[in-house]
Amino acid sequence: MRRATAGAGDGSPLHEGRAQGTPIRSGAVDCGMTPLLALTAVLASGPIEVGQMVPDVTLTDMDGKAVRLSEFRGKKVILFTWASW
Amino acid sequence: MFLAVAMDASGIPAAKPHYADAKATYVTLVDPQNALSDALGFKVIPNGFLIDEAGVLQFMQVGGFDVKRQRSMTAVEDFLARAPVKAGAPAPKAPSDSERISQLKKTLSGEPGNAEAKLQLGKVYLRQGKPDAAMPLLKDAAASMAKSPEAQFALGSCLLAKGDKKAGVAQLRKALKLDSKNYVIRKQIWLVEHPEKFHPEIDWGWQREQLRKELAAEGGGG
Numbered sequence: 001m002r003r004a005t006a007g008a009g010d011g012s013p014l015h016e017g018r019a020q021g022t023p024i025r026s027g028a029v030d031c032g033m034t035p036l037l038a039l040t041a042v043l044a045s046g047p048i049e050v051g052q053m054v055p056d057v058t059l060t061d062m063d064g065k066a067v068r069l070s071e072f073r074g075k076k077v078i079l080f081t082w083a084s085w
Numbered sequence: 086m087f088l089a090v091a092m093d094a095s096g097i098p099a100a101k102p103h104y105a106d107a108k109a110t111y112v113t114l115v116d117p118q119n120a121l122s123d124a125l126g127f128k129v130i131p132n133g134f135l136i137d138e139a140g141v142l143q144f145m146q147v148g149g150f151d152v153k154r155q156r157s158m159t160a161v162e163d164f165l166a167r168a169p170v171k172a173g174a175p176a177p178k179a180p181s182d183s184e185r186i187s188q189l190k191k192t193l194s195g196e197p198g199n200a201e202a203k204l205q206l207g208k209v210y211l212r213q214g215k216p217d218a219a220m221p222l223l224k225d226a227a228a229s230m231a232k233s234p235e236a237q238f239a240l241g242s243c244l245l246a247k248g249d250k251k252a253g254v255a256q257l258r259k260a261l262k263l264d265s266k267n268y269v270i271r272k273q274i275w276l277v278e279h280p281e282k283f284h285p286e287i288d289w290g291w292q293r294e295q296l297r298k299e300l301a302a303e304g305g306g307g
Binding site: 048049050051052053054055056057058059060061062064066067068069070072073074075076077078079080081082083084085 | 102178
């Protein structure tokens with residue numbers, strides 16, 4: 001998991017981003033991004049918005065078993081996406 | 086509930102050692118076909134999505150999500166402190182793999198040329214670790230959907246799953262050309278072509294220089 005966050009503060013456009021949502025306190029959206037980073041963040045924005053139902057995506061666990069996001073309904077979920085690269 | 090999802094085209098073999106190193110006690114998943122990025126629309130990582138008990142997105146940070154950062158931690162703490170959401174009407178659930186396969190086969194029996202159905206069926210097979218079953222479907226889909234980065238990426242993932250690195254990377258490059266701002270695709274190409282820049286440590290300086298070179302070559306500036 002170290003790799004998922006390593007370098008997050010290096011200023012790379014690959015690792016900066018945007019925040020959206022009500023839990024965040026004031027000032028969080030204004031994260032001091034440079035124009036390049038801001039552009040990257042806008043380009044990174046997707047079709048889902050805060051307040052929408054999250055699609056029931058099917059993923060795979062470490063045993064190769066299919067896991068649907070809907071299996072976690074009824075619980076607060078912190079979904080973190082990372083990669084080994 | 087903490088869910089970690091690895092966006093690795095190489096799938097479980099790529100993600101598992103890192104989860105083991107982290108001694109992960111949370112739910113560990115992998116998304117080799119970018120299903121999550123396609124559904125949620127992100128093109129960079131790392132990201133945080135905070136989803137309430139009813140399955141509704143309450144907060145997202147696309148890029149730069151890191152619980153070691155105050156900004157991310159504050160969002161998580163505030164989210165967890167919220168009162169539980171009462172369950173409303175049952176939300177729609179995706180069909181199981183077997184239901185999905187059955188539906189898609191039925192569609193294809195009536196419409197043998199339905200490229201979208203071929204793509205989706207191929208992706209299910211690929212996720213199930215059946216690249217041989219997926220390959221003909223994804224080849225057809227990629228040919229019919231030449232402008233779809235999703236279709237090109239799926240075929241590229243399938244080729245990689247079958248061990249054809251050269252053809253797989255070529256296909257991923259087709260996907261990237263159609264979606265040049267997609268860093269999830271771009272960096273997976275880098276990983277396949279330059280694994281030494283990622284293991285055992287990530288060479289961030291190399292990545293910045295590589296990105297600068299590629300953007301310049303693509304005419305996108307740096």
